[in-house]
Amino acid sequence: MSHLATLASPLAATAFTTPTIEYTQLMPMLIVLGVAVLGVLVEAFMARPMRHEVQLVLALGGLVAGFVSVVGLAGTVNVAAEGAVAIDGPTLFLQGTILLLAIPGLLLCAERQLDNGGPFASAGSSTPGSQHERTLTVMGVTQTEVFPLYMFAVGGMLLFPAANDLLTMFVALEVLSLPLYLLCGLARRRRLLSQEASLKYFLLGSFSSAFFLYGVALLYGFAGTVRLSGIAEAVSANPSADPLLLIGTGLVAVGLLFKVGAAPFHSWTPDVYQGAPTPVTAFMAACTKVAAFGALLRVFYVGLGGLAWDWHPMMWAVAILTMVVGSVIALTQTDIKRMLAYSSIAHAGFILTGLVATGARDATSGEVLGVSSVLFYLLAYGFSTIGAFGVVTLVRDAAGEATHLSAWAGLGRRSPLVAGVFALFLLGFAGIPLTSGFTAKFAVFSAAIAGGATPLAIVGVVMSAVAAFFYVRVIVVMFFSEPAPEGPSVAVPSVLTTVAIALGAAVTVMLGVLPSQVLDLAGQASQFVR
Amino acid sequence: MTDFPWLTTIGAVPLVGSVLVAALPRRREMLAKQLAMAFSLVTLGLVVAMSLSFEATSRAQFQFAEVHEWIPQFGVSYALGVDGIALVLIALAAVLTPVCILASWHDADGGKRSVGIYFALLLMLETFMIGVFAATDVFLFYVFFEAMLVPMYFIIGSYGGPQRSYAAVKFLLYSLFGGLLMLVAVIGLFVVSDGGPQAFLFQNLLALDFSTNTERLLFVGFFVAFAIKAPLWPVHTWLPDAAAECPPGGAVLLVGVLDKVGTFGMIRLCLPLFPDASRWAAPVVITLSVIGIIYGALLAIGQTDIKRLIAYTSVSHFGFIALGVFAMTTQGQSGSSLYMVNHGFSTAALFLIAGFMISRRGSRLIADFGGVARVAPMLAGTFLVTGLSSLALPGLSSFVSEFLVLVGTFSRYQAAAVIGTAGIILASLYILLLYQRTMTGEPNEGTSRLRDLNSREAWVVAPLLAVIIALGFYPKPLLDVINPAVERTMQQIGQTDPAPVVPAAERSAK
Numbered sequence A: 001m002s003h004l005a006t007l008a009s010p011l012a013a014t015a016f017t018t019p020t021i022e023y024t025q026l027m028p029m030l031i032v033l034g035v036a037v038l039g040v041l042v043e044a045f046m047a048r049p050m051r052h053e054v055q056l057v058l059a060l061g062g063l064v065a066g067f068v069s070v071v072g073l074a075g076t077v078n079v080a081a082e083g084a085v086a087i088d089g090p091t092l093f094l095q096g097t098i099l100l101l102a103i104p105g106l107l108l109c110a111e112r113q114l115d116n117g118g119p120f121a122s123a124g125s126s127t128p129g130s131q132h133e134r135t136l137t138v139m140g141v142t143q144t145e146v147f148p149l150y151m152f153a154v155g156g157m158l159l160f161p162a163a164n165d166l167l168t169m170f171v172a173l174e175v176l177s178l179p180l181y182l183l184c185g186l187a188r189r190r191r192l193l194s195q196e197a198s199l200k201y202f203l204l205g206s207f208s209s210a211f212f213l214y215g216v217a218l219l220y221g222f223a224g225t226v227r228l229s230g231i232a233e234a235v236s237a238n239p240s241a242d243p244l245l246l247i248g249t250g251l252v253a254v255g256l257l258f259k260v261g262a263a264p265f266h267s268w269t270p271d272v273y274q275g276a277p278t279p280v281t282a283f284m285a286a287c288t289k290v291a292a293f294g295a296l297l298r299v300f301y302v303g304l305g306g307l308a309w310d311w312h313p314m315m316w317a318v319a320i321l322t323m324v325v326g327s328v329i330a331l332t333q334t335d336i337k338r339m340l341a342y343s344s345i346a347h348a349g350f351i352l353t354g355l356v357a358t359g360a361r362d363a364t365s366g367e368v369l370g371v372s373s374v375l376f377y378l379l380a381y382g383f384s385t386i387g388a389f390g391v392v393t394l395v396r397d398a399a400g401e402a403t404h405l406s407a408w409a410g411l412g413r414r415s416p417l418v419a420g421v422f423a424l425f426l427l428g429f430a431g432i433p434l435t436s437g438f439t440a441k442f443a444v445f446s447a448a449i450a451g452g453a454t455p456l457a458i459v460g461v462v463m464s465a466v467a468a469f470f471y472v473r474v475i476v477v478m479f480f481s482e483p484a485p486e487g488p489s490v491a492v493p494s495v496l497t498t499v500a501i502a503l504g505a506a507v508t509v510m511l512g513v514l515p516s517q518v519l520d521l522a523g524q525a526s527q528f529v530r
Numbered sequence B: 001m002t003d004f005p006w007l008t009t010i011g012a013v014p015l016v017g018s019v020l021v022a023a024l025p026r027r028r029e030m031l032a033k034q035l036a037m038a039f040s041l042v043t044l045g046l047v048v049a050m051s052l053s054f055e056a057t058s059r060a061q062f063q064f065a066e067v068h069e070w071i072p073q074f075g076v077s078y079a080l081g082v083d084g085i086a087l088v089l090i091a092l093a094a095v096l097t098p099v100c101i102l103a104s105w106h107d108a109d110g111g112k113r114s115v116g117i118y119f120a121l122l123l124m125l126e127t128f129m130i131g132v133f134a135a136t137d138v139f140l141f142y143v144f145f146e147a148m149l150v151p152m153y154f155i156i157g158s159y160g161g162p163q164r165s166y167a168a169v170k171f172l173l174y175s176l177f178g179g180l181l182m183l184v185a186v187i188g189l190f191v192v193s194d195g196g197p198q199a200f201l202f203q204n205l206l207a208l209d210f211s212t213n214t215e216r217l218l219f220v221g222f223f224v225a226f227a228i229k230a231p232l233w234p235v236h237t238w239l240p241d242a243a244a245e246c247p248p249g250g251a252v253l254l255v256g257v258l259d260k261v262g263t264f265g266m267i268r269l270c271l272p273l274f275p276d277a278s279r280w281a282a283p284v285v286i287t288l289s290v291i292g293i294i295y296g297a298l299l300a301i302g303q304t305d306i307k308r309l310i311a312y313t314s315v316s317h318f319g320f321i322a323l324g325v326f327a328m329t330t331q332g333q334s335g336s337s338l339y340m341v342n343h344g345f346s347t348a349a350l351f352l353i354a355g356f357m358i359s360r361r362g363s364r365l366i367a368d369f370g371g372v373a374r375v376a377p378m379l380a381g382t383f384l385v386t387g388l389s390s391l392a393l394p395g396l397s398s399f400v401s402e403f404l405v406l407v408g409t410f411s412r413y414q415a416a417a418v419i420g421t422a423g424i425i426l427a428s429l430y431i432l433l434l435y436q437r438t439m440t441g442e443p444n445e446g447t448s449r450l451r452d453l454n455s456r457e458a459w460v461v462a463p464l465l466a467v468i469i470a471l472g473f474y475p476k477p478l479l480d481v482i483n484p485a486v487e488r489t490m491q492q493i494g495q496t497d498p499a500p501v502v503p504a505a506e507r508s509a510k
Helices: A002-012 A027-045 A048-072 A089-109 A131-139 A146-162 A166-184 A191-223 A228-237 A243-260 A268-275 A278-303 A305-330 A336-355 A369-392 A416-430 A436-450 A454-480 A495-513 A516-524 B006-023 B029-052 B084-103 B115-134 B138-147 B149-159 B164-192 B202-206 B212-229 B238-245 B248-258 B260-273 B275-302 B306-327 B330-361 B377-390 B397-410 B414-439 B455-473 B476-492 B504-509
Strands: A078-080 A085-087 A395-397 B063-071 B076-082
Touching: A027 A048, A027 A089, A027 A146, A048 A089, A048 A146, A085 A089, A085 A146, A089 A146, A089 A278, A089 A369, A089 A495, A089 A516, A146 A166, A146 A278, A166 A191, A166 A243, A166 A278, A191 A228, A191 A243, A191 A268, A228 A278, A228 A305, A243 A278, A243 A305, A243 A336, A268 A278, A268 A336, A278 A305, A278 A336, A278 A369, A305 A336, A305 A454, A336 A369, A336 A436, A336 A454, A369 A416, A369 A436, A369 A495, A369 A516, A416 A436, A416 A454, A416 A495, A436 A454, A436 A495, A436 B164, A454 B149, A454 B164, A516 B063, B006 B029, B006 B063, B006 B076, B006 B084, B006 B115, B029 B084, B029 B115, B076 B084, B076 B115, B076 B138, B084 B115, B084 B248, B084 B260, B084 B330, B084 B455, B084 B476, B115 B138, B115 B149, B115 B248, B115 B260, B138 B149, B138 B164, B138 B260, B149 B164, B149 B248, B164 B212, B164 B238, B202 B260, B212 B260, B212 B275, B238 B248, B238 B306, B248 B260, B248 B306, B248 B330, B260 B275, B260 B306, B260 B330, B260 B476, B275 B306, B275 B414, B306 B330, B306 B397, B306 B414, B330 B377, B330 B397, B330 B455, B330 B476, B377 B397, B377 B414, B377 B455, B397 B414, B397 B455
Parallel strands: none
Antiparallel strands: A078 A085, B063 B076
């Protein structure tokens, strides 16, 4: 009876208090989602020839305005929207990162000079190979629905690392995932491959969402709340490990690790990265990873921080497996996009070594090294990866992008600049000093050693050496091989792609040579609100 | 004048030159060469000017020191400075670079690769070599240590011989593996250090106390990287491939200077930072060095390819250098430091003269030569002199250093010194056999029309021979600069020379 009474009492309360919503603090998300809605209206009411320019300006404006409002919020530490959204250092740093990365991603998506009508199918609904598709292609129709989809995905990504309760987090997960599933299937070339990627991503993504949701339910069963701070309290109140808690933790971890592409939940990554339109791959590889790692950090530092001893072995195993699987399987790849996909898996492993360092704090500043190193790594990796995929869109033959490694032979001879920039990104991925990748690796590995995870750092370094081998192999192919006579050419892009790649290269060098300011920023942003 | 940033300037000049040369249009090949030559000569001039104001007797460990904040979060500073050992090695790099540029004048011609880029890479390499010798911040040292790989990799891979791609990748992977081990040690050093924005400064690291295990692990991390770089037996196998496939100019910088970073790292970082671990490891290192001396010499005797032969002689010589460093006596370390310079010059001359000969004949095989002395006496003569220097003939530079190393080693590790001395006998075998097979006898079909050295080539060889002979007779100026640095290292590792033992029979006779 008493149970029923407690359940009934909130219903019996008559007075309804309006929830207080801190609109200014939610402004970045509101702007981006608002622009997405506006984009839908543009699709509905504006004449087709105008849409591309209007959508591009609108979306860019939204991202820039969102970034400006994130900067305006700097220093805010608050739990907003009745406890659903946490606005704190990691949130703002990650939101800023996502918005900054989304800008070059958007520029790649809007490129129309490389392929007549842009990188997306003129109409997703037209059957591949049909007369309808051919007509649309001849007309050079540009797909513009991708812009609102893109902005919805960005909106979800902004909410994902900010979510302070698991249900909000789930909503964010779906908001960011659903548009991505669609975007993956919209490639203009090799459409069947693209649609297969989309379906695969959708099915596996749905599975992982289900795992996540089930985990949330179990954690609710344990703690009686989905609020992360509530879960943290319940964990510290029950020192004995409850099966509900452990299983729930595991299932939530599965859902999140799927999104970051960690082994053994990585199997979607190569197929999806390969099949999806390359600009979308770039966007996913950079932004989804940032958002998902943000959520992972928040769940495991804020909600389950008291349980660190129990989840550390799991994360150790996942980190080691991810680094090994990513680096070793990448060795055998002959397709550039698949190789970059496995490399992104390996990098997820490197980032996880930083995440494991829960206990590491800087003695003087109180900076949480595990968080700050991951924040920095995400920013550094994001820009390099967008730039690298940007270069992939340039190397083309008659059938579209030439992604087979053999097609890249002798690229350094024909277009030294493009090959040189790509080599820069590869050296960055490999972690050669004076590139952002080195600074980032130094940050996560030193955090791992300081947090008592020296073996992880050693595995990380060894795997970096293995990874270096396949990055170097691409450089060898580009610079030391004879060009194939019928090889692909490097297309001249419009200013959009050029800017995106240049931005990636500039950040890769800048964060390698003068990383101090950004490291400071990440350090200051390393405290979660509880 | 003391505030003038000498080292930054010296490092920046070739870098600026490199960018300018690379930016030239492809057709302006001659201008690219002249520009590269000019920049390397300006660098040499600056190094000479700096050396003149170097005070050997100064109390400060590092002169011309510059310290600026770089990445305070990681305790990293941009810190440069030189002691005697670093100074002579920077001078070595500064002398060899213009020599190599002159020697490589036509090496990149006629190929499909850009000529300007080749010279730009050589200049870039010079910047990194100067940086690595001048760095007094361990992190900065590591950065230069790794950055050196990139231009070298492209020099081998783009401008090398038929097996260049294989050699370049092997070189890169060996070096990266060592570099990453060192990275773990660098990170480990940061974690056990006191932290703070200047944690990586050499002086601050000296003050650290480690637990025995930590110290040994960190030592191993650094030492393996240096052993690969030097290279010591048994991690030397990349060197013959890389040196043989590399164009001669690149090979000189690779073996003559780049590899010295390994032995320099041992004496500059391993010993002072980890003195106890160094003593713990010394017997092993001594054994490896002795094996390297003999093994390198034996393999050199067995080679059929001239460039590989020279590369194996270097493996043997690096054994001597490591032997002297880890003998931990003043004479041994002075000898090793001097040996680094002498070996640089004599190997440079060997590689370059052999390179001239090989490019004339179009073959690297010893069997394809014979009777060269008849048709090209100057080439043969200079080759003989440098070869004799390489086998440590008294009166030529290597003799002094090899003798010091062996004397220094004998006072502590007698067996090692005795076996090492056998390396000298083997050295005369490999050099004289090479000379006999290629230079003496009747010229064969391929060699009968060989041209002698032209004036450009003579200008390349002349300064090297001059240095070899001068340092053979009068090594004092170099030793005066090196000795204070060695004595300081000995203090830092808390080691004194063993007192000379007077044999019992002699004592009783008195």
